[in-house]
Amino acid sequence: MSRLSLDRLEKRYGDTVAVGSVSLDIAEGELVVLLGPSGCGKTTTLRMVAGFIDATAGDVRLDGASILALPPHRREMGLVFQSYALFPHLTVARNIAFGLEMRGTPRPARDARVAEMLRLTRLESLADRLPRNLSGGQQQRVALARALAINPRVLLLDEPLSNLDAALRADVGRDIRLLQRASGLTTIMVTHDQDEAMAMADRLVVMKDGFVQQTGTQEEVYERPATPFVAGFIGRANMLGGALSDGIFAVEDTTLHLAGRYAATGPATLALRPERLSLGPPGPAVPGSVAGTVELASYLGAIREHLVRIGPDRRIVVRDATAGPARLHHAGESVAVRWGVDAERLFDAAEMPLMDLNPPGWSVKPGHSRLDAIQQQQ
Amino acid sequence: MDAAGERRQGAAAATFLAPATLVVMVMLMAPLLLLLRFSLNRYDRTELMIETVTGANYLRFFSDPFYIGVMRTTLAVAALSTLLCLLLGLPLAYRLARMQSRWKTACMLGIVLPLFIGSTVRMVGWMILFAHGGVIDAVARWFNGRGMEVMYTSFAVIAGIVSINLPFVVLTIQSTIETIDTRLEEAAGSLGAPPARMFWRIVWPLALPGTATAGILCFILAMNAYATPYLLGGPRFQMMAPLLYWEFSTNNNWPFASALALLLMTTTLLMTACANWIIPARYRA
Numbered sequence: 001m002s003r004l005s006l007d008r009l010e011k012r013y014g015d016t017v018a019v020g021s022v023s024l025d026i027a028e029g030e031l032v033v034l035l036g037p038s039g040c041g042k043t044t045t046l047r048m049v050a051g052f053i054d055a056t057a058g059d060v061r062l063d064g065a066s067i068l069a070l071p072p073h074r075r076e077m078g079l080v081f082q083s084y085a086l087f088p089h090l091t092v093a094r095n096i097a098f099g100l101e102m103r104g105t106p107r108p109a110r111d112a113r114v115a116e117m118l119r120l121t122r123l124e125s126l127a128d129r130l131p132r133n134l135s136g137g138q139q140q141r142v143a144l145a146r147a148l149a150i151n152p153r154v155l156l157l158d159e160p161l162s163n164l165d166a167a168l169r170a171d172v173g174r175d176i177r178l179l180q181r182a183s184g185l186t187t188i189m190v191t192h193d194q195d196e197a198m199a200m201a202d203r204l205v206v207m208k209d210g211f212v213q214q215t216g217t218q219e220e221v222y223e224r225p226a227t228p229f230v231a232g233f234i235g236r237a238n239m240l241g242g243a244l245s246d247g248i249f250a251v252e253d254t255t256l257h258l259a260g261r262y263a264a265t266g267p268a269t270l271a272l273r274p275e276r277l278s279l280g281p282p283g284p285a286v287p288g289s290v291a292g293t294v295e296l297a298s299y300l301g302a303i304r305e306h307l308v309r310i311g312p313d314r315r316i317v318v319r320d321a322t323a324g325p326a327r328l329h330h331a332g333e334s335v336a337v338r339w340g341v342d343a344e345r346l347f348d349a350a351e352m353p354l355m356d357l358n359p360p361g362w363s364v365k366p367g368h369s370r371l372d373a374i375q376q377q378q
Numbered sequence: 379m380d381a382a383g384e385r386r387q388g389a390a391a392a393t394f395l396a397p398a399t400l401v402v403m404v405m406l407m408a409p410l411l412l413l414l415r416f417s418l419n420r421y422d423r424t425e426l427m428i429e430t431v432t433g434a435n436y437l438r439f440f441s442d443p444f445y446i447g448v449m450r451t452t453l454a455v456a457a458l459s460t461l462l463c464l465l466l467g468l469p470l471a472y473r474l475a476r477m478q479s480r481w482k483t484a485c486m487l488g489i490v491l492p493l494f495i496g497s498t499v500r501m502v503g504w505m506i507l508f509a510h511g512g513v514i515d516a517v518a519r520w521f522n523g524r525g526m527e528v529m530y531t532s533f534a535v536i537a538g539i540v541s542i543n544l545p546f547v548v549l550t551i552q553s554t555i556e557t558i559d560t561r562l563e564e565a566a567g568s569l570g571a572p573p574a575r576m577f578w579r580i581v582w583p584l585a586l587p588g589t590a591t592a593g594i595l596c597f598i599l600a601m602n603a604y605a606t607p608y609l610l611g612g613p614r615f616q617m618m619a620p621l622l623y624w625e626f627s628t629n630n631n632w633p634f635a636s637a638l639a640l641l642l643m644t645t646t647l648l649m650t651a652c653a654n655w656i657i658p659a660r661y662r663a
Contacts, residue, residue: 102566
């Protein structure tokens with residue numbers, strides 16, 4: 001169990017920045033997920049921590065002591081690879097024992113530890129199999145058992161679930177999370193899959209082009225994305241580029257009435273969460289609304305999805321739960337899309353988020369009391 | 379598939395394979411059978427080959443310490459040059475396989491390029507280096523005043539064979555190492571294996587099939603080497619291939635030459651089978 005901190009960690013290849021100044025403090029037993037699209041530098045960061053790539057600048061400290069000068073085999077990190085990288089010529093038990101053998105652990109202690117890991121990962125019956133005779137999920141568990149057997153100071157997970165069937169992924173993810181919790185291991189996980197990240201992390205680090213876009217809990221990055229990229233990458237968002245002036249957001253000839261009040265004017269980006277929008281009959285231009293026409297309506301089981309055209313070539317997606325009272329609209333129907341302050345997030349031209357000037361709690365949930373009140377007045 | 383279908387497919391396969399099989403049989407087996415037949419004949423100075431069935435040629439080989447000695451020299455030279463090729467080739471192949479820069483192409487070319495020149499021509503190069511009054515001799519003379527005789531020694535022959543076989547060995551092993559995922563090496567590292575132990579525990583066992591193939595290839599080539607021992611070994615350093623050619627062309631003793639050829643082939647095959655048998659089953663290619 002250790003504290004890990006990355007201090008302005010940087011990797012350059014000539015003029016290209018692979019990782020630019022990543023700073024991160026990971027508490028004991030915390031699971032931090034580095035999340036981003038491919039090429040965002042998340043894997044490079046992980047490999048620098050593991051020692052496979054030399055950092056250009058910055059430092060990696062484990063319990064306060066720099067480990068940058070240590071070769072990988074002396075860093076005591078448990079690493080689970082995306083491809084698992086199991087030794088194909090060794091049985092499951094020998095794979096798990098490998099790290100202990102390298103440490104010179106005496107035979108009885110080694111056997112006991114291997115047996116314990118086999119039990120923990122429910123692999124007892126497969127101990128004498130070769131990796132090629134295992135399923136993907138079983139191989140994954142061997143990789144995890146092998147990494148945990150050495151009691152690493154830090155656990156590093158490189159896209160641990162991406163080679164598994166979608167059906168297995170959630171289960172295995174939960175298993176990993178439980179094991180990690182039980183052993184209290186400080187962990188960094190790298191993934192491009194936001195669902196995986198949301199499900200497993202204590203804290204998320206969203207990266208793009210080598211730079212950290214935002215660090216925070218799931219709720220923080222979802223509710224208060226720091227950049228338009230985060231708004232689009234975490235969860236879904238309708239992204240609209242337009243001009244902001246006095247409560248009105250204009251996208252070419254389409255006018256959206258914002259739910260919040262903003263001091264800034266000028267070019268801006270609006271992100272609207274589809275699942276926080278609702279559809280209603282066309283009505284007056286109240287705050288948090290835009291008029292449109294339904295183009296596509298799909299019933300997807302748990303949710304309904306409407307594609308609403310709000311401008312000549314401008315569409316937004318509205319998703320709501322089928323459990324709610326609303327109905328599926330027909331294509332061609334005229335509607336008003338409505339939302340509350342928590343559905344919208346505005347960014348200025350410099351991609352900085354704009355703050356709603358309304359006092360908190362002034363506006364309640366999307367399209368309800370305030371909107372209903374106005375409608376009732378009419 | 380039912381049994382009849384399988385049979386039908388088997389028959390179709392046999393039809394397609396028949397011409398090629400026939401060609402191989404005729405081209406490969408016929409000369410060998412001929413050789414076997416010749417080796418049982420008797421040699422006469424005036425009539426050359428007299429048809430009969432006798433084991434005299436084989437008896438002569440096994441009863442004459444000279445021929446046994448030549449076979450022993452051949453085996454020793456082949457084994458030693460195979461060992462040297464593997465010792466030199468393995469690290470070279472590993473470095474080459476793990477290279478990523480644009481130098482890799484250049485280095486690959488450097489390995490392959492010698493193969494573009496005939497082995498006899500390359501031997502002439504070695505002769506210039508080794509010969510009495512050659513480069514090594516001249517340099518040594520400049521240092522110690524006595525010079526150094528390298529030509530016509532076992533060292534010269536082994537150096538020549540290694541230089542010819544090394545590219546094959548490197549290329550064979552390198553292609554095997556290329557198939558070993560570098561993540562395995564990283565995994566071993568992260569589990570606490572320093573590079574040397576990682577190589578021994580992970581790369582070596584996984585590269586063993588390719589290394590064995592390379593070794594066998596090298597051994598067969600060395601056992602049958604002709605130009606190298608002939609040019610660099612001279613008349614006193616006898617190996618099987620030059621000896622049997624000499625029996626065949628100079629002595630015109632076809633029966634005995636045939637017996638030598640079959641004995642050389644059998645020995646090589648036996649050694650190869652042994653090598654394959656030593657390698658644990660799970661590593662076999």
